[in-house]
Amino acid sequence: MNNMNPTDSYAELLRHTRDVAVLNSCSAVLGWDQQTYMPQGGAAFRGEQLALLAGLAHQKATAPRIGELLAAIENTEVVADPDSLAAANIREIRHSYNRATKLPQRLVEELARVTTTAQQVWQEARSQNAYPLFQPHLEQILALKREEADTIGHTGERYDALLDEYEPGTTTADIQTLFEELSRHLVPLIQQITSRSTPNTEILRREYPVERQRLFAESAAAAIGFDFQAGRLDVTTHPFCSGFGPGDCRITTRYNPRFFSEAFFGVLHEAGHGMYEQGLPKDQFGTPSGAYCSLGIHESQSRFWENQIGRSFPFWQHFFPRLKQAFPTTIGSSSLEEFFAAINAVQPSLIRVEADEATYN
């Protein structure tokens, strides 16, 4: 440990963080498979697989050697320039290391196991519209996440300890201020909008055959830049994006044969996430500088493509003729303007996505 050369230490440290990232990417493949293709009978064993991988990744990420290497690098010339990749990487690895070393491996494994089971039960409960099925699992998760927060430590607001993982440095108080400011403007704006006549959204609720929806959404995702040589689109109960690593990013959606927006804007949204993942520097994979920087930034990319681009008039000037080609009898003689108004209809909803949860099967 003494006399460790900081440059060699940095290289060794990055080999360790790469191993952890590769191990976590294996979990990502298993998580994706769980939600896309895994048969029901595989759920319990999948929990065991994910718990083992999570435990191994935790062991590697918290190995005393990581601490030794960090100590040998910090305050040396390797990190002298605070704007360098190396300095940023060391700051982030230190942050993650301090956080991870507080968590017992048992808790990490337990969370992997419990959330795997809960995911399966949630899908079942959702399809039956039976919340009581899911409730005990949610309670288990909450208890474990509270334990995680308390183990990590916080100054008053427990959620701060968890939020830090997604939006580093942000506190519950910051978010509250942001939301209060937003709602001061949004609430009257929504009232103003909904007090006028609502656009007719009937055009979105016609018959859209699922296979054609898939082809149309895939061609739009490819057109905006999602690389299908390095990714794919599948069906899940809840849409998501999972970047496994260089060259492999999976996005998912769900189709409603009688509601166009659900799958299509979901795909634009996930393709936005996916393009961010596909755009990460491949040669920095496994280091903080090769990973997304926060969930907020990630979400900004998805919503930018879904809403700023995907609900804009120029976008549909291009795509509406193609939509008519893909669904000639469905669109019929309806106009671009009618369609454009419908996809931009505003209504309050309990969840952020298209308010179609209740009727979606």
Place this chain on the structure above:
Amino acid sequence: MNNMNPTDSYAELLRHTRDVAVLNSCSAVLGWDQQTYMPQGGAAFRGEQLALLAGLAHQKATAPRIGELLAAIENTEVVADPDSLAAANIREIRHSYNRATKLPQRLVEELARVTTTAQQVWQEARSQNAYPLFQPHLEQILALKREEADTIGHTGERYDALLDEYEPGTTTADIQTLFEELSRHLVPLIQQITSRSTPNTEILRREYPVERQRLFAESAAAAIGFDFQAGRLDVTTHPFCSGFGPGDCRITTRYNPRFFSEAFFGVLHEAGHGMYEQGLPKDQFGTPSGAYCSLGIHESQSRFWENQIGRSFPFWQHFFPRLKQAFPTTIGSSSLEEFFAAINAVQPSLIRVEADEATYN
């Protein structure tokens, strides 16, 4: 290490072997995904993932602790009854441990990486009928497998060291004797059969829409006992069966819209493998007594269902009316007898499966 209680040691040993099995099952999920759904761009990174998992599993399987535990159990009352599960497990774990500890981790990781790349190249080469693409990868694999054999050691016949992994205790000489005996009977039998008039196989080469083939094959696989709650059927370039673990066994096939036998008998074959996997004692997963005992036994199950059952007259007395229902215009007025003769047509071939490789696209 001294004074270890053999019963406790046995319990601890089985926890270790279970971890190794779970880790290997994660590799199985990644291997399945590689062949079913992975986009092309993911191949290199998949090799890295599989190499890491193989290296970790090897580390765990060869940990000195395993050797200590084995030594603490062997020649104790735990294994006194040679016919007990414990005695069988210890014999098998000792055998695997002695074998695995000879192999350097580098070689294990290299084999995982090289075979992952080779699999992708083989698919590409096969679709282009371009062997030279694949040749250098095959040479790499052969070199590594030779190194593996020499590292393990053998008495003259190098392949014996590798065969032992698939058919424990069997030698190349045993197999040669077996094949010589078989060919003494089979060669004249095939000559006798092919000298007579060949059955007309035209009925198998009509138009069989792929989606209907899938439904028909799935229903037959379910009817003979493959549990689709604990498994699934997908499409790959080369059919296989992969038992991930308790409750999750994947089988695959490939469809030829103008050759019925290819997918259907492939599915019966893989379902045979799959039912063997699904029938393994779940509570013994992760121990030798919970795993298949040899590839020969595994293959006996698949070929039993494919040929002894699947090409029998009673089987088609039941399924031929269903085949007619599934493909009414294809089968038309053709008879059960005509179909039965066609599926049992005999002809020499360079590969064991239906001799349709050359024309399959």
